[in-house]
Amino acid sequence: MRGCRLMIPFAVLLFLPLFLSDSALAQRSVGSQQKWQQAVSGAEKEGRVVVFGPPGDIVRTAITQGFRKAFPKVTIEYTGGRGGELATRLKAEMDAGLHNVDVFLTGTSTAVVYLPKQALGLIPPALILPEVADPKHWRDNRLLYSDSTTPDNLIFVNHLSPLIVYNLDQVKPGDVDGLHSLLEPKWKGKIVLNDPLPSGAAHFHFRWIWELLGPDKAKDYYRKLREQAGAVDRDQRRQIEWVAQGKYAVLVAPSGGVLAQLLQRGLKVGVLGEFKDVGGWSTASFGSLVLLNRAPRPNAAAVFTNWLLAKEGQTAWSQALYHMSRRVDVPTDHLPPYVIPQTGGGYWSKDPKRGDKYWLSDLAENPNRTPEEEGILKQLFGR
Known part of the structure; x- marks a missing residue:
């Protein structure tokens, strides 16, 4: 007891x-x-x-x-x-x-x-x-x-930011699925670039290339891509519509938010969320x-x-x-495939390692360009 x-x-x-x-x-x-x-x-x-x-x-x-x-x-x-x-x-x-x-x-x-x-x-x-x-x-x-x-x-x-938008009649997906594919002679004058100088998708797209390739190779890529461009534009809706209409074959660094709303209205274009050789970048x-x-x-x-x-x-x-919420209880079945990262793809912020596919653009240390990067972009895109 x-x-x-x-x-x-x-x-x-x-x-x-x-x-x-x-x-x-x-x-x-x-x-x-x-x-x-x-x-x-x-x-x-x-x-x-x-x-x-x-x-x-x-x-x-x-x-x-x-x-x-x-x-x-x-x-x-x-x-x-x-x-x-x-x-x-x-x-x-x-x-x-x-x-x-x-x-x-x-x-x-x-x-x-x-x-x-x-x-x-x-x-x-x-x-x-x-x-x-x-x-x-x-x-x-x-x-x-x-x-x-x-x-x-x-x-x-x-989620992943769309890298390019392309005209479905002029471009096959396999023609533009690598980072350097856009530098091929057949695309000269057929590319419109979203201006990278203001904040937004193009700002981060060019930041990603800088971090991915390093300063010397990135500057070379910037110059060659600028030479390919038939236009540089800041109107994020107009540049997407130009591609849909066939005025340009490819748009580099579209605004994901503007693109999503045009797609919902029935606009027909192709979209690439990552390159097969270097991956892509994630964004808020x-x-x-x-x-x-x-x-x-x-x-x-x-x-x-x-x-x-x-x-x-x-x-x-x-x-x-078409944004992928960070909440775990929000459905994703309505999202287009180009915004969803592949399972198993690694994320990186600085100095990507083997297997890393997606650059994290939303960390505080990443948004601001270095003076060297700012200088080359103003030289190429300054007005």
Whole structure:
């Protein structure tokens, strides 16, 4: 009997941590619910949220209608445009003492290159819902930030960026599936280049080549590719339509977001996501989120952020832009094959090794060009 009396307190001690753990989780859940209710109530009093994001009617409709359905008492004002143009406008407003934008959805390089660090707010305090804040809902069991030292630019998308778009009547896929295939004489004058000087897809495409080949070989490649080009253009929609119409056979470094919306509208072009010899590069595209440090409507910004980063918002975003969400519960069956990396392909940031196929473009150390790279690009593409 004495042994039995001893077993009871031992069992209690054994399972006490579990009870305490469950209690702590319950308290945390109640706390997050209260904080969420306060944020929603505050957002409704603020009345609206102002969002800058990618261009296009499809993504605008998906985001604005989805958010309005979820939060009908909060008006969403959405302005779409090229990241660099929106960032330039945003910085000019801030310099003039105007603070009207709450959330900026853009590429990681745009925030790094165009906006001062002090303009960015910390994101973790705004992540209220457990399904958003808990890393288990995200790929690799972590929330990913472009700068590992300061969580102010959250990456919610990661997939392959399309390398080229080609005309289906003029080009066979096997004709342009290697990095140096584009330098063959038959393509001279038949290539349009997305201008690499502004931020965006072409900026990173040329950065990838620089990191992949090294400075000397990259400069040689830049020169030869520029000589091949019949046009260099900054209108991301027009350059894709030129290829579809047959004005040019190949477009190098298209905008993935603009391309996705044109494909959804029925435009017929071929797309290559990686070269057979050197792979490709992964990107957040427009899929990184910045909260402005002096946002005038912090509750509305937090509510929008949680809606966008939860399954509902991420699914709407992914379907509108063909972006591969970092959430593990967002479906991928609607995505085109060119955005999905091959299983087993290694990722690299500096100095690729054998088996590495995909350059990680969204790390903070990667966006800015070296002075040497900047010099050759301005020499070749400066206006």
